[in-house]
Amino acid sequence: xxxxxxxxxGSVQSGGSLxxxxxxxxxxxxxxxxxxxxxxxxxxxxxxxxTHNLNGAIAYADNSVKTRFTLSRDKDKNTLYLQMDxxxxxxxxxxxxxxxxxxxxxxxxxxxxWGQGTQVTVSS
Numbered sequence: 001x002x003x004x005x006x007x008x009x010g011s012v013q014s015g016g017s018l019x020x021x022x023x024x025x026x027x028x029x030x031x032x033x034x035x036x037x038x039x040x041x042x043x044x045x046x047x048x049x050x051t052h053n054l055n056g057a058i059a060y061a062d063n064s065v066k067t068r069f070t071l072s073r074d075k076d077k078n079t080l081y082l083q084m085d086x087x088x089x090x091x092x093x094x095x096x097x098x099x100x101x102x103x104x105x106x107x108x109x110x111x112x113x114w115g116q117g118t119q120v121t122v123s124s
Contacts, residue, residue, distance in 0.1 A: 002026045002113040004097045009118030012087055016122070020082040022097030022115060029053055029078065033104035035111065036071075036082050038093040038120075045096065045108035049082065052104050059104070087122045094119050 008020040020036070035050035049071050051058045056073075060066035070083040080097065095118055098111035105111065 002029060002032065002099050004099060004113055004115035006095065006097045006115040006118040009095065009120045011121040011123065014087065014089055014122055014124050016087050017083070017085045018087065018120060020084065020095055020097075020118060020120070022080040022082075024078045024080070024099065027101075029099060032099045032101050034073075034080050034097065034099045035104070036080075037096045037098055037108055037111075038091075039096065039117075040093045047106045047108070048095070050104050050106075051080070061106075084120070087120075089122045089124045092120060092122050 003025045005023050006020060008018060010018055012018055030053050033050060033052045036048045037045040038048050039045040047061050048065055049060045049069060051071055058071050068086045072081045097115040099113040100111045
């Protein structure tokens with residue numbers, strides 16, 4: 001079992017920055033894939049970025065995310081960070097941290113562990 005808690009969301013103007021944090025507890029997550037998803041009202045959860053703790057490999061969902069968001073991890077604090085820079089109004093959504101053991105996936109249905117989510121709102 002893994003327990004995930006997100007923090008760091010908020011409201012910013014276009015071009016601003018936010019840093020989301022996902023702190024894990026419970027099982028040793030060294031063999032876990034961890035990801036950030038986003039979800040808007042009435043929409044499916046979409047993968048944003050993921051990393052495998054075993055090898056540190058990072059994958060971003062698209063180039064827009066890759067050029068503006070940075071994923072990092074503090075192993076001592078069991079915390080995954082998502083630095084979000086040059087935010088745009090279209091980045092507005094609720095962001096969720098997720099974890100799954102062993103393999104990495106792109107679909108939300110493949111992740112059994114989720115945080116409660118943190119809202120990111122970007123105004124123009």
